[in-house]
Amino acid sequence: MKPPIIALIGNPNAGKSSLFNQLTGLRQKTGNFPGVTMDRKSGPWSIDDQTTATVVDLPGVYSIYPKSLDEQVVTDILANPQHPDYPDVAIVVVDASNLHRNLLLFTQVADLGLPTILALNMLDVAKEQDKDVNAVRLAMRLGVPVVRINARTGEGADALRKAVMKQIQEPVLPGKPLFDPADEAPALIASTKAQYGLSNNYLALQYVIQHDGFTFLNEQQRNGLDTLIADHDFREVPFQASETITRYKRIAQIVTEVVTDQRPIGKPTWTQKLDRVLLHPIWGYTIFALILLLIFQAIFAWAAPFMDGIDTGVAWLNGQLKESLPPGPLTDLLTDGILAGIGGILVFIPQIAFLFLLVSLLEESGYMARVMVIMDRIMRKFGLNGRSVVPLISGVACAVPAIMATRSIGTRRDRLITILVTPLMSCSARLPIYTILIALVVPSRRVLGVFNVQGLALMALYLLGLLSALLAAYVLKLILKTKERGYFIMELPTFKLPRWNHVGLTVWESVRAFVWEAGRVILAISIILWVLASYGPGNDMQQAEEAVRREQPTLSSDDLNNRIASERLEASYAGKFGHFIEPAIRPLGYDWKIGIALLSSFAAREVFVGTMSTIYSIGAGGDDEGVTIRERLQQERNPATGGPMYTPALAWSLLIFYVFAMMCMSTLAATQRETKSWKWPTVQLIYMMALAYGAAFLTYQLMA
Structure with a gap:
């Protein structure tokens, strides 16, 4: 028997995702909605x-x-009873502190x-605003079960469980609709219901208005609805405006009956007081x-002891394995190949x-939403939609989910520009x-006794990525012409204390995903590189060794x-390949060893x-056990x-090269999936690599 489907529906920032986490715990899974390339939790x-x-x-x-x-x-799910995710029960999560808007x-x-069940969330916030919501009276007025919950703490989960179970066993459907389209367009609604076998008036209205977006309707059915619209001279925009006005008038009557507001008129909440500073056109940016400065200082200062410990530990383990294991190809593969490559990533886990810890704290507290609002003022000057702020900020973590986040952007041009420039934001892989x-x-x-110079340098690279994304967006805006107008609507959540269990889970999931995704690629590439660097064509490597022994017999043993x-490394397959591409990268100051690393990093x-850890480990001569990758790079002549x-x-x-370079196959694949074309990933790859090469060339030539 198929398990019941419970759909969580709600406004952004109403607490829907927090409730989802409370109900499902750590047993969540992510996929795509059936038939749609869209994240499904x-x-x-x-x-x-x-x-x-x-x-x-x-x-x-x-x-x-x-x-x-x-x-x-x-809408595509709620209007289609045949959809695999069509709910047996819909839980609509609303913000009790802003009931008037949420009830729409x-x-x-x-x-x-x-x-339907109404989950009344954020009652604590409403209480802070001296508001009281009478849930019993609200349930009587709406004709559906109303449950008081706190999605952040799990309070009210048992009552919600009982209400859901009762709705599954004995469904209670809403009574008289708040808005009946048959009152305004009776003939059109009746014809639509008859032609498409519908029983609900409001669903028939959605067929009329939204049929072009419904994936479950075929072309013939859409044409049939177009004919009905023409026959009944239906005007969508004024009808929707009339519906919205009617709903809000009736909602206002309900809210007046169920909400007691004791707050003095004009008295600001503490969130509003903070917003006067955080959204200020000067102090907000300051x-x-x-x-940002604190974050990048912390990345260097706080993580340094942990990084040094991991770096030293990996080097020590490498040395111990070389001493305890018998010499041979397998030992070399384990130490110089696998361990050296993986160790080069593990050392960066603390940073x-x-x-992710600091970014998660900003998101949990509600501050990140303020960042999006103040950055919207800048984005519009460069031709981006205000909603582009979300993907660009997300790009600091990873470009792949950031590109997927562009689905919230309404206009096609603004969405495309955001997709094309988001990889310029410095992600965690950089x-x-x-x-x-x-x-x-x-x-x-x-x-000044406070700011670490290395932290300032790191912040400068991140700001360079942001600036380049804005400039690229401005250029693309001039190239991609459109008459569509972008908009940015966002409700600011109240400030809250971070939930440490959510913060910890976010950090754990992010680090685990980074290590797992990077580790698999690095493991495979480390093995391939070790083979290419340990073997060469014919007897070239043997001849190279004999030449050294013959030409420099007076050198010390080490x-x-x-x-x-x-x-031997230079005579290997990897060395030959590095020398082959060296002429192209020599103007940037790079040698054949760096060329190998550049090519391998196209995967990620x-x-x-x-x-670099693998290459320099192989070329180190085997006598410097305990030397870290940083020390090897410092010793390179x-x-x-x-x-x-x-x-x-x-x-x-x-x-500078890596600030601009498009060296991530996953990002290109995400761009192709979102644009449904290989044209735009190709454009993205070409313009970013050209930008990276040109900027790196100028940097080296000016500083050399």
Whole structure:
């Protein structure tokens, strides 16, 4: 027997996702809605000993009339009883502190004739605003069960469980609809119901208004509805306006009866007082800049002891394995290949964890929503939709979900531009590259006794990524012409204390995903690289070793071993390939070893560090156990000059290259999936790689 489907529906920031987490715990799974490339969060919920329902968390919407791709999913499901996610019970989560606005969506869902429960959330916020909601009276006025809950703490979950179980066993449908379209267009509604076998008036209206967006209707059915609209001279825009005005008038009457507001007129809440500062056109940006500065300072300062411990531990383990295991190809593969590559990523776990920790705290508290609002003022100057702020900020973590987040953008051009520029935001995969190169050439000292210079350098790279994304968006705006107008509507949540269990879960999931995704790629590439670097065509590697022994017989044992290892690496398949591409990257200051790392990181940027660990481990001669990858890079010499290989000019050239480079196959795949064309991923790849090469070239030539 198919488990009951429980759909969670609600406005953004109403607490729907928090309730979903409370009901499903850690048993959630993510996939796509059937027939739609859109994120689908679902999980089991044990209602009683015999019944386990599937809870589906639908995208947040303000109305069932969609304005973007993610909002379209909601109506597409609620209007189609044959959809696999069509709910047996709909739980509409509303913000009790703003009941007047939240009830619009509820009345629309209820008028579709679904078994509905109203979950009254954020009662604590309403209480802080001196508001009291009479849930019993509200249930009587709406004709559906009303349950008081606190989605953040789980309070009211038992009452909600009982209400859902009762609706499953003995469904109670809403009574008289708040708005009946048959009162305004009786002939059209009757014809639509008869022609399409519908029994609900409001559902018939949705067929009329939204049939072009319904995926379950075929072309013939859509044409039939177009004919009905023409025959009855139906005007969609004025009808929708009339419906909305009528609903809000009736909702206002209900709210007046059930809500007691004792707050003095004009008295601001403490959230409103904070917003006067955080949204100020001067202080808002100043505070945001200081918070960014704190984050990047913390990434270096707080993570340093943990990174040093991991770095030293991996180097020690590598040395121990070489001493205890018998010499041979398998030992070399384990130490110089796998462990060296994986160790190059593990060392950056502390910084990734601190980044996600601090960003999660900003999101949980409600501050990140304020960032989106103040950044909207800047975005519009560059031709981006205000909703583009969300994907761009998300891009600091990972470009793939950030590109998927563009589905909330209503206009096609603004969505496309946001997709094309989002990868310019420095994601967490770039962080290992940034930190290891910054540590090589930027001194670890403080400015004004407070600010770490390395943290300032890291912040500058992130700001460079943001600035380049805005400039690229401006250029694309001039190229991609459209008459569509973008808009940005966002409700600001109240400030709340972070839920540490949610913060911890976010950090754990983010770090685990980073290590797992990067680890699998690095493991495969490390093995391939070790093979390519350990073997060569014919007897080239043997000849290279004999040449060193013959030409430099006076070298000490250690120097001789290091020189032999270096020459053998250069004569290997990897070395040959590196030399093949070296002429193309030499103007940037890169040698053949860096060229190998650049090519391998096309799979994923973070592979660069793992590749360098593998390459330099193989070329180290085997006598420097306990030496970290950072120390190996510092020891690397330029064969042409005899000086350090990683000079400030080279390091900054690499840093600038990776700020702009499109070196992530997953991101290109996400762009193709969202645009449904290989044209735009190709454009994205070409313009970003050209930008990266040109910027890196100028950086090296100016600093060398």
